[in-house]
Amino acid sequence: MDASGRKRIVIVGSGVAGSILAYGLRELGNVEVICLERATAEDHAEAGTGLNVGPNAIKALRLFQPELAALLEAESLPWLTWRISLTNGRELMNLPLSKVADNPGIRIRWSQLYALLRRPVQQHVRFGTEVTAMRYARAGEAGPIVVETIDRRTGRTVIDGVDLLVAGDGRYSRVRETFLGRPQPQFLGVCIFRLLIETARPDLVDDYEQWFNGPNRLLAFRIPGNATYIAGSFPILPDEDVPAEAKRPDVLRALYTPADGAPSAQCAFMIDAICNRVSEIHWARLQEAPAEFCDSNRRILLLGDAAHPMVPTLGQGATQAIEDACIAAAELRAAFADGVDGNITAALEKIEQRRRARVEFVVDFSRDATDTMLAGADPVSGSLAKTQPDFLARLVKLYRDVPAA
Template identity: 50%
Template sequence: MRIGIIGTGVAGSLLAEGLHGFDVTAFERVAPGDQAESGTGLNIGPNALKALRLHLPARHAALRAASLPWQRWFIDLADGTRLFDLDLLQVAEEPGVRIRWSELYRLLRAPVAACTRHGHALEALEEDDAGRLVPVFRTKTGLVREGGFDLLVGADGRYSRLRALAAGEAEGTLLGVCIWRLLVADAADCPYDDYGQWFQGNARLLSFRVPGGAVYIAGTFPLPEDGQIPEAMKTAAAQRALFTPAAAAPCDAVAWMLARIEQHLAQIHWARSATVPVLRHALDGRALFLGDAAQAMVPTLGQGATQAVECGVVAARVLRAGGDAAAVAAARDARVEFVRDFSMAASDTLLPPVDVVAGTRSKMGSDFLARLRRLYTEVD
């Protein structure tokens, strides 16, 4: 079987590594090193680390070495009142990790560099006389055709070009929440370390340290009925007002983040949280989709990249055993449905009229923790 992989992000790189020895070619839109300094930071859940430990132990070790451990999750109000505090080892077999996106790309792409063709942006899709898929790429020298492939894998993210060509544009569903992201590169004076969240009403800050002395910050707030991000909210003054308690001073952590927001406002990336329907394969199983190309979900539980890790290693296991796209769907889709539903349920405190205090404290209850344990440990 000849396999082509579109995109060498998380799922695509891990799939290519897991299929070592197969006839695999991976195609990446950017040139080598183009994303070396780009992106922000992310946390990767214990379930992804378990998947790597079971199936790609060398990658597990490399990820651990390049990251900080994610051991604790706490949730406060903006004035510092503690609502939730969890040691992840209460619900997981090992900690998660905190890392920069650029470093994650580097360590995942390195093992598959020999089978990767850079500077290839998917433009169209054709078939050869045998019915195999022939991707058409735009390169710096013009259009080139590669193929034919018995299986073409879309691992090219939420706005997957392969998915659009094979099955039409995916229609997303907006959560009604703005999410912005910022990486503060020089953060030696940051007053916190591990994964924390701070609520002021239904608006939330999320932040943690990543390697290299940097801190990742993300903010969310409910959007108006039209679903658009008001330009007036993209100011330091608006964000300060949004996250400052009405009757108290912000705690040290929130005060530090508000100052960094003001200093680095131009570097903030603004987006709207959205999901797309799950689609695992198309074109009679000749096109397979992994990671966000298949299952983009709300980021509340940090499962976007984490599920892409699971996708890459599980799909490789299934294909090595002689399975096809339908077999990958059988191995992944029930798990993904649980994760998507749980992530959506955990997003309740991001939108009014949910009471943040009661809603957050309920997450220390046995039901939420049981689902969290299932999320973090039920990995094949």
């Protein structure tokens, strides 16, 4: 609680979930919202690639935060189709999202997404501020929670009297590790890499597409600013890091070149871009961890990747962070409506009740959809299976069954 008697909510991270939550709480007169962001307002170096945001996130934003939905849709490109082919050009699936969703998704740069979401809440964000310690208050400290920070300009600061601490600090969340312990990741045995090139070839790569050469997959789509986002994946041993030799241009070229040596024009464009820009690639391993939303005291709330690290196969990482933030903002607003001294514990219990089953479905579906990327997978039969009623029904549930406002 601050000096004026308002409840104090501190959000660690002004990424997708943190910024949307701050936006949803910004007009509550009886709540002080502080968002701590280690990057500066101009620093988007950590967000140098692109992403697709699922139709379900846009639907949720239209229901809960229509102004934000309109802002994102105006500054992005629509995601209208999902196409899968082999790298030799043979088409396996061409799905208009209108068959399984109520609205399109979007394609956007990470840096642009962050800038758009942070702009309306910048007065609540302390940029260039890193959390150095956090704890439940000790004797003599104003609680329930105390957060220690260091600001690049002003030095160290202690924020006490924190009534709710929100983790929006990503997959490797320090908040989660501090209060709930470090989650044990489960690796799926797939390397994934990402590259953004400031070149657009809409005649070759435009809307969301995937290409397979065995289990080795390319994914690409055009994003605003005449740029192309490219992601690649290939199987590795589950318990090992990405082999250094796999990052060589000649090895990468071989991974995606079909047996007859003739990639499609689309894939030739992407393969050349990858091999010419190996030094710019972001490397990672597909992994997931158990979902957690709150600590036992119901004073710590986890959102987005901090709550449920999942594989990105269906593009649901940022998408589920948006759903999380919409629900969290709605429940916390309800708790503090009309000047009521909100019951934070009850609000967090409702948030978890509304999110757990939904998130577990999305995590499981994302993992299952990774089948064509695993060692020994047959991408032809696996991709054709994604055109069948069972898979399409799960897509309908994913894209249309968003949380109710």
